[in-house]
Amino acid sequence: MTPALFRIALYGSLAICLLGLLWRVSTWFHLRVGPDACNVTVFQRLITAVRGAVSVTFSRGLVHVLRAFFVDVVFQNRLFAREKLRWLGHQLILTGFTGLVLVHALASVLAGKLSPGYQPTLDPYMFLRNLAGVMVFVGIAMVFAGRRRQQTGFPQSRRPIDAIFVALLGTILVSGFLLEAHKIASPRAFYRMTDQFIGTTDPEELKPLRALWASEFGVAFDDMGDGIEPAVIAEGRELHGDACASCHAKPTSAFISYTAAKVLAPLSGALDEARADTWLLYLHLFACFIGLALLPFSRFFHAVADPVSLLVNGAAREREFSSAGRASRRALALDACVHCGLCDSSCSVGPLARHLGNPALLPSHKIVATGAHARRRLLSHGIGPDALLVSEGAFQCTDCGRCTTRCPVGLDLADLWEAGRGDLAIAGLPAPSQWVQARSAFAWAESLDSRSTPDAPSAPLASDRRTFSHCVQCQTCTNVCPVVAHSIDTEHGVDLTPQKVMNLLRLGMLDLTLGSRMVWDCATCYQCQENCPEGVRVTDVMCELRGLAYHRLGSVRNPGGPS
């Protein structure tokens, strides 16, 4: 690669990376999650963050931040406490990756300054490079294996760019090892070096050296023949000591590449012909550059967002967040989520998500949806089927807090869910009781008339006349109903009474009950059912009616839009 092209690609991708980082960080201060986030300006959020950082730095809180840095960021204590296997995998990736960047990518700069004798083909660099590469590989495998074990019944929340990024990472590792392996086995590389440092490429003249390098350095000459005499090798060793040893250790310490070189040996002539060294290098470098440029836009941006989030948590131990602080923290959480799915596998409504076939109930999917809504992508084409699923997911959450407890990044998910529900309610996607009650029972019944409805869920009581045919309309149910008793104003009062609901059902007018306030305001106190002299299961029917309403009214909820 020409130095100019290399430099352009390097600085270009660096620039994209830096701009991307800046842009991503800026979203922490301007993305709005939660109704209260609309009351604070970007400027207030910035000032709050700066002020918070300064005041923590000069207070006792600094101890907590330092603790958070070592315990949570470096050691990853939260992950360690929850998933040992994935913790190990993650630490391997992190250490290996840092190692590769330091002793390999930056080596020519850093190691050259630290130890003047740096050569990539000397130990310990050769060994360390292989070790680091193996660590990353094994780490990735462990993380994937850990994920496999979590069964939520749904694919993990993930974006295409993340898959691309992982593919790039794999390309970098594989091409790196192949390149090193090929160079070990390549006769052409050997002759290029002898030309440069000994001044000849004559095979005969170099025979002793070739003998040594074939037997001990893994070069795959195709014209060596068998039975090289030990004396020749000894001669080669002398030449090697003079010309090569200061830059070349035995490649056996590059344990992966050396093994690969042995495998590639029969092909090395052909690979030389095909100039494999050049295109492998191009592949390796361009994968690095593209990866660098993509980093801020992939979820691996969490490498930046996580430490920040964990440090903020450390700093936040002793203080309440202002609404400006909370707003920024939520936006930060959207980036800091690593989509590990640990929350999903412990979610209280996981079985419900599977039954409904709606992954939007699961926390890691909710994070993605919350981000999409904050970036105005969820409703960009109005309220569509996806948005309805997201709303269902948000409002079926039981606020059990398990996801918050389990999240290895320590995200305050409880706060995020509440904020997200607030946003959805404002956007016209509130809780079922709210969207149903936004229209009158009559209006709902009319829109049901004009539309066919999808298969309703099972409602054996409400659809069986025998359930209420023996109702004698005695009004006992109404008289014991606390909701009726406390309905003293028309604005918040009920429209029907339990007895009237039963009567409508008796008359076959089920549609009229579905949007009724009485049905949706029923406190399920079971007074009516317990007290009914005829044994009518009034409350059980109320619950079934809600289930029916949820599906049937849901199907006519957005006239024009898909159901």
Next chain:
Amino acid sequence: MKFALFVGCKIPSRLPAYEISTRAVLGRLGVSLVDLDFTCCGYPARNISRDAFVLAAARNLALAERAGLDVLTPCKCCFGNLRHAIRFLGEDEALRSRVEKALATEGLAWSGHTEVHHLLPLLARKVGIDKVTASVRLPQTGMRVAAQYGCHALRPSNVTRFDNPMAPTIFEKLIRATGAVAINWPRRLDCCGDPLHEANGPLSERITLAKLADARQSGATTICTACPHCHLRMDAVLAGSTSASAETGTEIKTLLYPQLLGLAMGLAPEALGM
């Protein structure tokens, strides 16, 4: 005695003291508890689909059955809902086979052998009032306590089998066992207002306030609860988080039953999450 403890969703996140105090007093009474990988009891899903709520409940019943344990829950809504699920599974063959099929995908099965208990009947009947009384070291005399029964445990009585639905006595007996006075109050069997909270806030608040006012007028100093929903709802209205709470005055407070019992046993307040 050994049970699978079903804490539900509300207690760990919003009222951890209830779990702490429940474990503390049951430990004293020789009841051991096992934690299983339970999920939501299904109560919130009842509004959207019968199948969904029964399935969610059945999964938990199946987990308990696999462990060979009965379920004990301190939450009255979880209690009622799990019992309802058992009833629905018993009376609807088609539903049962749908649920069994869904459970089988998780490698689970439920043959109908899991019993579901609530904390109060467990103390009153399985442990026994006598044993509870005998465990008391510091009788809480002078405390005037109103028992908050809670709808989902009491009714429908043919499903919950909690106590006589018109004139229950179990909670008062347990209160008296601690040495406290159990007062009589007209609204003791009424709804606390919590289930209405999201659908109709103002109406819900009126229901809660009526109860609180009644307890106060009846001379209670403490409302004793045994359900996180009742407890949190009353606390929220008492704390004035909603507008009109001033009417009731603030001299009345809520107390979880295992906290009352724990204090009477002589346990330290910290051991009861207080």
